[in-house]
Structure formats: structure tokens, C-alpha cells
Amino acid sequence: MDDEEASQRVLDAAEALFYERGLQSVGIDDIRSASGVSLKRLYRCFHSKQELVTAYLDRTDRRWRAALADYVRSAADHPRDAILAVFDWLGLWFAEPGFRGCAFINAHGELGEVSPAVAAATRRHKEALLAYLTQLAEQAVPGAGRALANQLLLVVEGSIVTAAVHGASGAASAGRAAAAALLDAAEMSRTARLHRD
Amino acid sequence: MDDEEASQRVLDAAEALFYERGLQSVGIDDIRSASGVSLKRLYRCFHSKQELVTAYLDRTDRRWRAALADYVRSAADHPRDAILAVFDWLGLWFAEPGFRGCAFINAHGELGEVSPAVAAATRRHKEALLAYLTQLAEQAVPGAGRALANQLLLVVEGSIVTAAVHGASGAASAGRAAAAALLDAAEMSRTARLHRD
DNA sequence: TTCCTAAGAGAACGGCCGTTCTCTAGGGTA
């Protein structure tokens, strides 16, 4: 086993444990025994727990956003459907066993004030999500994308949090319904704007 | 200083520290020195850290919901305004120095899987919030309160999370705009329903 | 004043955690 594979194994174990139990509740030794990588090699690949946390958050960010974009791309042809497909994907995610909300919101709530690295990773993730939603919203309602995306972001975050606390039931479909209503409102105000000018 | 006053001081210190830094980052000794209450008395008033965490969450729940309801009651006369006033109050809260999101979402993200007491307190708080929103929504759009409240809850949670991560800017006003659009949609579908029947 | 109670201060204890160090064993090379 070379360092590359060891890093992957460590990161896989860290992801599972950090996401399930939180950052501080998981010790390096838990990750060591779950990954089967020796402590010496673990510390050669990741120089500290902090570095491992950062790597966990970064990889989760990339994978999560890629999975969302892949689903939306393959599930929707029209811009409006793309936005609704976001909530379909959320529903699938919420129903996965072991779903426990947004890794970034959880990490931020736990260590956002204590660890600047965690706060920065969370901000990056949410800004990238907002940028993606803005792109979808701008395609659906040209000229109103920014404002609509800001609202959609709230609904997405709210769905995730509510699903995490209450269980999956209904959070995704309520989010989808809300998104549809917000889309309608944005489209209506756009046509009104066009008629006025 | 009697036990009653000591309990209050301890709870005040615990609230400030837990909310700012999270549950696990704050030690009993931090609370002891911040409150000026001796360790012996502290453990007489609260038999463990867990009990103190629970007391902190319970008091925060009561105070937070009372502050929201008081503001809404005094700021709005009509049901629709009451719902919008929720977001005005959120905007004031977000702007407070030291705002760091929802104490329950933070606690749940940190210890929701590890501590059943934290998970239960979070669920109670969010259910009470949903009940309150349902009551407001039912007054605003009779017959559609439940569905509207589910959507409003998502927007409220999303606003809080977004304000915590991104800073206060805009989360409350975007939430207010989204709530207005959702209210409009619910009212429109209600009048359509009335006309049809 | 003398005794008793209770409270405060903080030492002590057991345990865990992140990180480093040591010791041992094994595999490649001459």
C-alpha cells in the first residue's frame, strides 16, 4: 500500500466518522483503526487533525456539488425543470441511510467560531452553491437570477436542516413546492417588467 | 448568594459560552470562572455538564420563541403582516453582535448523533416553531396553513443558516421576499379553490 | 469564646486526545 492509497483510505474513514459523529467526537485513533493505516503513515499523509478536517471538507464539497450537478444535468432539459430537479436530488439524498444534514453546516455550528479553516471552507462551499443556483436561475428567469437564487438558496438550506432534524419526511417536497412558487413569482414579475417597458 | 441566583449566573455564563464556542469547546471550568460560582455549588445546581446543556437549550427555546412572538404581536395587526414581521425580527436578530446562527442547529450538528438529549431538544424547538408558523399561516390563508407553514419553516431555517455562514447581509430580506411570494401563491391558489367550488 | 456547619478554592483523579518516540520485525541488497 503506497501513500496515495493510504491517504484515500484515511480520508474515507474520516469522512464516514466525521459526518456521523462530528469533528471533535472523533479521535485520530478512531480514524486509524477504521482505515487500517498506521499512525506513522497517517501523520505523514496528513500533518495534523486540522489538515485532515480540511481535506475532508474539501473533498466533500467537490463530490457533493458534482453529484448534484450530474443529477440535474441528466434529469432536466429545461431551466425550470433543472431547478425543480435540485429538490428531487435533495429528496434522494435525505433518504440515504446515515443522512445527517449538511457536513458544512454541522462543522460550522461545531467549530465555526473556533476554527477559521472550518469557517472558510463552509463559506466557500455555500458561495459555490449559490453561484450554481444563480446560473440555473438566470437561465430560467433571465434578469432575475440573482434575486431568485438568493431565495432558492434559503429554501435549499432550510430543506437540508429540516430534513436533518425532523427526518426526511416532506422537507424535499415542501422545498420543491416552495421553489416552484418562487419560480412562478419571478416569471410573473419578469413578464410584468417586459410589458411595462 | 443563594442557589437560585447561582443557577441563573451559571446558566447565563453557559449560554454565552456555549452559543459562542459550541458545546464541547467549553469546559466546566470556563463556565465556573465566567459565572463566579464555585465548582461545588455549580455541581449542586446542575449535576452534570449534560444537564447544564439541556437547561441551556430549554431556556434558549423559551426565550427565543417568546421574543419572536412578542415582536410579531406588537409589530403586526394583520395576519399577512405577522408573517412578514417574522423576517423583520430575524433581521434584527442577525444584526446583533455575536449572532452565530441557531443554537439548536449548531448543537444538533455538533452532538445530534452522539447525544439523544440534544437531538430531542432540537426537535422540540423546531416543532414548536413550526406550530407557531402554522398558526400564523392559518390565520393568513385559512385552509392552507399547514402547507404554507412547512414552506415558511424552510425559508426561516435557511435564512438563519445563511446569515450565520455568510454574515447577516441580505438573508433576512431575501427571506422576507420569499415569504411574500409564498404567501401570494397560497392566497392565489385559495381564491382559485373558492371560485372552483 | 468555642463548637459546628457549610461553603469556597483548588488539588486530585481517572480518562481521553493529539502527537511523537521507541522498539521490533521484515524485506531488499551486497
Add this chain to the structure above:
DNA sequence: TACCCTAGAGAACGGCCGTTCTCTTAGGAA
């Protein structure tokens, strides 16, 4: 075979944390 390098296992270390215990001191009752 003899040597060296590396990696793994896990002990060791320093530090913190929740909780309990001890010692001292002050105040009230007789």
C-alpha cells in the same frame, strides 16, 4: 549470511476535561 532501511505497533508524553475530594476558612449558635 550480514547489514540497512523502512514501516508498523503501540507505548509514552503533555495537556485538557468532567467530576470528586480535601483542606481551609468564615459565620452562626450556644
